[in-house]
Structures are given as C-alpha cells and as structure tokens.
Amino acid sequence: MRFNIYVKNRVAVVGAGLTLFRRRLLETPQEMVWIASKKALEQANMDFRDIDCVISGSAPDTFDGVHMKGEYYSEGAGSYGKLHFRVFVGGGTGVFVPVAGWWMVASGLCKKALIVAEEKMSSAADPHPQAVFRHIWDPLIEKPLNPNLIWIFALEMHRYMHKCGVSKEDIALVAVKNKANALDNPIAQAAAKITVEDVLKSEPLVYPVNRLDISPVSDGAGALVMVSEDVARRYTDTPIWVEGVGFALDTTSWTNRELAFPVYVKTAAEMAYRMAGIENPMKQIDVAEPYDPFDYKELHHMEGLGLAPRCKAAELTKGGVTQRDGDLPINPSGGLLGVGNPIAAAGLMKVAEIFWQLRGEAGKRQVRKPVYTGLAQAWGDLMQIGTVIILRR
Amino acid sequence: MGRSDANRYSNHFKEVIKLSSYLFGGTPLKEEDFKKLVREIMKPKARYSVSAGQAYSRFFEGLKQGKIYGTYCEECGMVYVPPKIYCPFCFKQLDKWIDVKDEGKVISAVVSYYSATLEKLEKPEIIGVIKLDVPGKHFTSYRFPGILHRLCNVSPEEVINQSIFDARVKARWKPPEERIGDINDIECFEVLRG
Numbered sequence: 078m079r080f081n082i083y084v085k086n087r088v089a090v091v092g093a094g095l096t097l098f099r100r101r102l103l104e105t106p107q108e109m110v111w112i113a114s115k116k117a118l119e120q121a122n123m124d125f126r127d128i129d130c131v132i133s134g135s136a137p138d139t140f141d142g143v144h145m146k147g148e149y150y151s152e153g154a155g156s157y158g159k160l161h162f163r164v165f166v167g168g169g170t171g172v173f174v175p176v177a178g179w180w181m182v183a184s185g186l187c188k189k190a191l192i193v194a195e196e197k198m199s200s201a202a203d204p205h206p207q208a209v210f211r212h213i214w215d216p217l218i219e220k221p222l223n224p225n226l227i228w229i230f231a232l233e234m235h236r237y238m239h240k241c242g243v244s245k246e247d248i249a250l251v252a253v254k255n256k257a258n259a260l261d262n263p264i265a266q267a268a269a270k271i272t273v274e275d276v277l278k279s280e281p282l283v284y285p286v287n288r289l290d291i292s293p294v295s296d297g298a299g300a301l302v303m304v305s306e307d308v309a310r311r312y313t314d315t316p317i318w319v320e321g322v323g324f325a326l327d328t329t330s331w332t333n334r335e336l337a338f339p340v341y342v343k344t345a346a347e348m349a350y351r352m353a354g355i356e357n358p359m360k361q362i363d364v365a366e367p368y369d370p371f372d373y374k375e376l377h378h379m380e381g382l383g384l385a386p387r388c389k390a391a392e393l394t395k396g397g398v399t400q401r402d403g404d405l406p407i408n409p410s411g412g413l414l415g416v417g418n419p420i421a422a423a424g425l426m427k428v429a430e431i432f433w434q435l436r437g438e439a440g441k442r443q444v445r446k447p448v449y450t451g452l453a454q455a456w457g458d459l460m461q462i463g464t465v466i467i468l469r470r
Numbered sequence: 471m472g473r474s475d476a477n478r479y480s481n482h483f484k485e486v487i488k489l490s491s492y493l494f495g496g497t498p499l500k501e502e503d504f505k506k507l508v509r510e511i512m513k514p515k516a517r518y519s520v521s522a523g524q525a526y527s528r529f530f531e532g533l534k535q536g537k538i539y540g541t542y543c544e545e546c547g548m549v550y551v552p553p554k555i556y557c558p559f560c561f562k563q564l565d566k567w568i569d570v571k572d573e574g575k576v577i578s579a580v581v582s583y584y585s586a587t588l589e590k591l592e593k594p595e596i597i598g599v600i601k602l603d604v605p606g607k608h609f610t611s612y613r614f615p616g617i618l619h620r621l622c623n624v625s626p627e628e629v630i631n632q633s634i635f636d637a638r639v640k641a642r643w644k645p646p647e648e649r650i651g652d653i654n655d656i657e658c659f660e661v662l663r664g
Contacts, residue, residue, distance in 0.1 A: 096496035101504045103497035112495050142512060199504065202511075208587045216520045217530075218552050219618055221653050223586045228597055228618075231580035236599075239578070239635050264495065283597075284581035284630060297496070328558045332599045332616035333550075336578060340612070 088182045089309035089316030090175075090468065091302050092121025093429035098266045098297035098417030101199040106141055109298035110153035110195050113422075117191070117300035121312050125155030128302075130187040133163045134174035134194045136420035139209045141197045154193045154300070160186075167213075168370065168457025169324075170194065171299075171424015172464040176322045178303045179466070183319075188308055192301040196419035198294045206294045213459055215329065227291070229460060231283040233336040234373040238285060240337035241388035243376070245285055249276035250394050251372035252289050252414050258401060259411025261441035264426075266417035267293050276372075292370045292412075297419035299426050317435050320450070321353030321467035331460040342381030342456060342463035349465040350383075355450075358383040362467075363448035364434050365405070366427035368456040369412040378454055379407065381463065406444040409434060424455035428466055435470040525553040528567070530651035536643050538570040538602065540615055549604050551615040559613075570615060572641035572656075574602040577616060579634045581626045596621040596629060600639055600659055622658035638662045 094116025096102065096109050104112065110133075118124060131154045138144045147163030154161070164170065164177045171194050178192040198206045210226035237243065250273060259268035271289065279288040302312075309316040325344035327334070334340075346358070355361045367378035376390035384405060385393050393399055399407035410416055410430035413423045431451035433439040450469045456462065499507065522530055525541060529552050532539040541564040542549045543557035551570050556563055579598040585591055598621045601614045609615070621634070622642060628634045639659040649655040 094495075097498060099496065099498040101499040101501065103499050103507065109496065116495060142514075205588045211586050215552075216518070217522055217526050218653050222597075222618065222620065224597075224618070225582065225584055225586045225588060227584070228580060228582060231582075232578045232597070232599055232618075235580055235629075235632075236578035239632055281581075282584055284583075284626065286580075330550075330558075332618050333613060334616075335612045336599070 084183045085185050086183055087306035088179050088303055088319040089306060090319065090432050091304055091309060091313045091316055092117045092119070092123065093299070093301050093432045094118070094120060095264050095299045095422070095426055095429055096297050097264045098295045098419055098422070098426070100266065100293065100295060102296040106143070106146060106150040106195050106197045107153035109197065109296065110150045110193050110300070113298040113300040114154045114191055114193055117302050121302040123189070123302060123312060128155060128159065128189050128191045130160040130181055131156040131191045131193065132174055132178040132181060133161065134165060134170040134421045135163060136165070136167065136170060136196055137209060139212070140201045140206060142200045150195055154191055166458055166462050166464065168368065168420055169424070169455045169462040169464040170421040170457065171426070172428060172453055172455035172466055173324065174421065174425060175301055175303065175319070175428050175466055176324060176464060178301070179319045179322050182303050182305050185305070188305045190303045192303055192425070193298065194421035194425035195298040196422050197296050198419060199296050225283070227283040227286055229331065230371050231286045233377070233460065234371065235285050236336040237373055237377055241391070243388070243391045245277060246273050247391035247395060248290070248373045248376065249273040251369065251375045252276050254394070254400060255369060255372070255375070255408050255412040255414040257415070258409055258442065259415025262411045262416055264297070265411050265415055266295055268411060268415050286371065290372045292414045292418035295417035295419040295423070297417060297422040299422045299429055301425065301428060301432070315436050315470065317432050317468050317470055319466060320469045321349035321351070321355070321465070323347065323349030323352070323463070323465040325463050326458070327461040329459040329461055338387065339377060339381040339456070339463060341461060342378055342454065343383065345463035345465045346382045346454070349467050353467045353469070355467070359385070359405070362405070362450055362452050363446065364409060364431065364444050364451045366408055366410060366412070366430055366451070366453040368424065368427070368454055369408055369414050370418055372414060374456070375408060375412065378456060382452065382454060382465070401442070402445040404446070409439065409442050409444050424453070424464070427453040427455065428468070431468050435468055525555045529553050533653070533655040534649045534651040536646065538572050538641075540568050540570045540604070542566050542568050547607065548613055549607055549615045551602055551617055568604060571603040571605065574600045574639060576621070576634050576637045576639055577601050579621055579624070579629045581629050594626060596624045596626070598634070598659065619656060620658040621661070623660050634661070
C-alpha cells in the first residue's frame with residue numbers, strides 16, 4: 078500500500094444513509110438529520126454512543142428560516158456532549174462536509190465521526206425558494222440589476238456552448254441520462270424517462286436554460302460514518318478509504334473570467350489527485366459523481382476534473398461512455414437532475430453513491446464494470462469553489 | 471412522534487404519517503397536505519443599508535459623470551471593473567486608477583423570461599457579460615475587466631443564433647440630471663451596428 082504523506086491516520090467510510098429527497102417532507106430539519114444519521118449508523122453497525130464528533134453542513138439559513146440552523150438541527154445527529162461544527166461553502170458544501178470529517182479523523186482529533194448534511198428548502202415558501210438566491214449577489218453592482226439565479230448559469234452555459242461548439246441537444250442528453258438513472262434510485266424525486274425533445278420543449282426560463290435542464294428544489298438529508306484505520310475493521314469487512322481530498326476557491330468576480338472552463342475545479346481536483354497518487358484521471362477513476370445542478374454542469378465539471386478533454390465531454394456523453402454500462406459511468410445515482418437537489422444533502426448523496434458503488438451495494442444502479450476508485454465533486458459559492466473527494470476500496 | 475400526539479391529527483393525516491416510518495426515510499407531502507400541516511408562517515422584515523466602500527464610492531462617482539473607472543495592478547497588469555483596492559491574485563494594495571472605455575464586446579448573452587422572484591416577464595430581458603476596452607491594455611481570455619448588464623437593441627434571435635457573441639457594444643447612459651451614482655446610471659449596453 079502506498080504511503081500517504083498527508084495523513085496521520087487513514088480514514089475509512091463505513092456507512093452511509095439518506096432520507097427520501099422530495100419537494101416537501103413532513104419532517105423538520107432535526108428529524109431529517111436523525112433519520113439519515115440512524116441509517117448511516119445502522120449500516121456501520123454502530124450507535125450514536127460510538128461517535129465522538131459530528132461534522133455537518135447546510136446551505137444558507139434563509140431556506141429553513143432558522144438562523145444558526147447547524148446548532149438547531151445538530152441534536153438530531155446525536156451531537157450532545159460532543160464536538161460539532163458546521164461548514165459552509167454554498168453548493169460545494171455537500172462534498173466539503175466529508176472533507177472536513179476527513180481532516181478531523183486523519184489528524185487524530187476524532188476516531189469516529191458522523192458526517193451529516195441537511196436542507197429544508199420547502200420552508201422558504203413565499204416567494205419561491207429560488208428568491209433566496211437574490212441575496213448572494215454583489216449588493217452594489219449586481220443586485221440593482223435585479224438578477225435571478227438562473228442568469229448566471231445561463232450565461233455560463235451559453236459561453237460554454239459558444240466556446241466549445243456544443244448544442245442544446247448535446248447538453249439535454251445529460252438530463253435524459255441522469256433522470257433515467259434515477260429511476261433505479263429509491264430516494265429519487267425527479268426520476269423520469271424523457272427524451273431530448275422533452276428537454277428542448279420544456280418551458281424556457283432563461284435561454285439557453287429550459288425547465289428540464291435544471292434540478293428541482295428539495296428537502297432531504299444524508300449522513301456518512303467515517304472512522305480511523307485502526308478501528309475500521311471492527312465495523313466492516315469492506316471499508317472504503319478516503320484517498321484524496323481537494324478544494325479551491327476563485328473570486329466572486331465571475332464576470333472577470335473565462336466562464337467556459339472552471340479552473341478552480343481543476344485546481345481542487347489536482348490537489349486530490351496528488352494526494353491519491355492519480356496521474357491519469359481518465360484511466361484511473363472508474364466511476365464519478367460530478368456536480369450536476371444543471372445538465373451542462375456535468376460536462377463542464379467532467380472537463381474541469383480532467384475526466385474528459387476540454388470541450389469533449391459532450392462527445393463522450395453522446396457516445397454512451399458516461400452511461401452506467403459505459404467505460405466511465407458518470408452520475409449513476411441519477412445526480413441532482415434525477416435524485417433532487419437539497420443543496421448540501423445532494424453533494425453528500427454523491428459521496429454516498431460512490432461509497433455504495435465501490436462496495437458493490439448500489440443494487441440496480443450498480444455500474445457494469447468493476448470499480449475500485451471513485452470520485453465525487455461539488456461546486457458552489459458564487460461560481461467559485463470546487464470540492465473533490467476520492468474514495469477507493 | 472408519540473402515539474397520543476398522532477391521535478390529535480385527523481384520519482387523513484394519520485394515513486400520511488403512517489406511511490412515513492423510518493423505513494422510507496421521510497414522509498413526502500403533497501402541496502395541499504403541506505399547507506394543512508403548516509403551523510408557523512413568518513415573514514422576517516429586514517432592511518439593509520449598504521455603504522459603498524472605498525473603491526466602489528469612487529466608481530459610482532464616476533458613473534454619475536458618465537465615466538467608468540477601474541483600478542489596475544502594476545504587478546499582473548489586471549484592470550478591475552468594478553474597482554478593488556487590492557489585487558486578489560497578487561495580494562497587492564492598489565491605488566492606481568484608470569479610465570476604462572464605456573465600450574467593449576459581448577462575452578456571453580442570455581434571454582431571461584423570468585424576474586428575480588421567478589415571475590414571468592411580459593417582455594423578455596437580454597442580459598450579457600461585457601468585456602470592457604481599456605486603452606493601451608490587453609488581457610487574456612481568462613482574466614479581463616468584465617461587467618454584467620442589460621443589452622438593448624438586441625433581439626432574442628441574435629442571442630439564440632449566437633451572432634451576439636463578440637459584438638461591439640457601448641453604454642447607453644441616462645441623462646446626466648437623472649444619474650444618481652448607481653450601476654443603473656447605465657441604462658444598458660447597445661450594440662454598435664454598421
């Protein structure tokens with residue numbers, strides 16, 4: 078086994094759990110966190126009493142309508158008498174929570190950590206939860222123009238289409254694939270058998286973005302159990318190792334840069350690859366869950382992660398390479414487009430999916446080829462952060 | 471949820487909650503059921519008064535006079551519009567100001583059919599990112615002074631067929647007496663034709 082110079086203790090994922098992802102759930106944030114945590118602990122053959130620290134993540138407080146919601150929901154994750162903190166990097170949070178869990182265990186500060194992510198977007202009722210995003214813009218330069226969140230994605234998507242010669246049809250294939258993959262996911266909210274035609278004919282919101290190019294608004298929670306190598310085999314015969322983590326930030330001045338390629342995602346991926354000893358990600362990553370809140374984002378992120386040559390991700394998609402039975406299965410879970418997008422929980426869902434894929438526990442979603450190394454990535458803040466985690470069995 | 475609490479709900483909700491169980495990991499609600507279960511509606515009232523800061527204050531003063539000011543970094547050559555008092559890439563303090571032209575070219579453009587609060591717009595809006603000209607300075611395609619603004623005298627078709635990309639545009643200013651030192655002192659960027 079390769080010796081990793083970055084790590085005092087190797088870190089294993091030994092359990093994962095998710096709630097249903099739905100537009101509206103009855104459960105409160107605390108109850109959702111409780112349900113996801115119980116499921117993850119069940120898989121790890123552990124109890125809340127076995128855990129010594131709780132690391133959580135959630136998107137803006139404004140969705141739940143509770144300030145300091147980390148403190149509010151944390152008791153549902155059994156945080157009483159333990160260390161608990163919440164990390165937040167916008168949409169990148171879901172993958173950053175396990176990264177934060179990793180550093181707590183890798184450094185030796187904790188031996189057994191519970192990692193939770195939660196989002197209750199349905200509480201933001203009037204107007205649409207989307208309106209919460211009005212307050213992420215620069216208050217002086219951008220907000221007076223009355224932007225809606227889709228502008229920024231549409232501008233990036235159109236720039237990518239123009240620069241790379243990619244059509245809306247090519248991009249729609251991602252939504253078709255992910256929503257179909259989600260048909261096999263028992264927690265999925267937006268699973269569907271649709272065609273490229275359906276995507277193109279769905280309501281135009283901000284050209285080039287149509288309704289079916291976007292993931293839905295959701296409630297949901299997810300949890301992982303991460304433990305130190307010396308205790309991992311007490312809980313499972315097939316620990317999944319965290320081999321690399323990466324993160325990188327750009328500035329919020331998103332109008333000042335080339336939108337067609339996410340350099341910050343590349344930087345984050347390079348950090349994780351260096352740690353995991355990966356030199357050729359296209360060959361060495363067997364399955365990946367890049368962040369797909371919009372369909373073009375999957376392509377954009379595959380290129381940022383080096384899983385496709387620049388401007389070529391659409392071609393790979395068209396050729397079936399990214400299907401579950403393809404050479405490089407991408408978003409076998411169904412992604413945010415198919416499973417739903419409870420922001421932080423959605424990113425964590427991706428890490429859980431890679432965990433199950435590597436253990437061969439993904440059931441009907443299991444990819445056809447044997448998989449040893451997988452990657453999950455999330456993206457967020459104001460078009461500026463990439464967060465990456467690499468798992469290996 | 472304790473049994474006695476559950477009994478307080480009507481039969482209808484007993485059904486809903488029965489479905490819940492931890493096995494399913496959450497209880498999906500239809501919109502009408504959700505409305506009946508809502509127990510608290512809050513509408514926080516908040517007002518923010520945002521001061522413009524060192525760099526933006528001068529930028530807004532410039533807009534009032536029909537000028538676009540930026541700052542530039544002597545180390546990397548980057549020009550910032552809107553201006554910054556530091557270079558986020560070289561970590562240097564910036565105090566050199568530069569006149570940026572109110573002209574540039576379109577980097578990306580979109581057609582918005584919805585408002586900020588997702589209400590349908592009667593007339594779609596065209597929005598773009600504009601790379602501004604700075605006399606005597608050149609920029610890579612990765613970093614440049616760029617600004618978000620409305621585009622006018624552009625049809626949705628020109629956006630959809632991508633002919634708007636790289637088009638030359640120029641700011642259409644409000645009349646001087648109507649300018650208040652705000653990004654909306656520029657009404658929009660107009661395409662220069664012919």
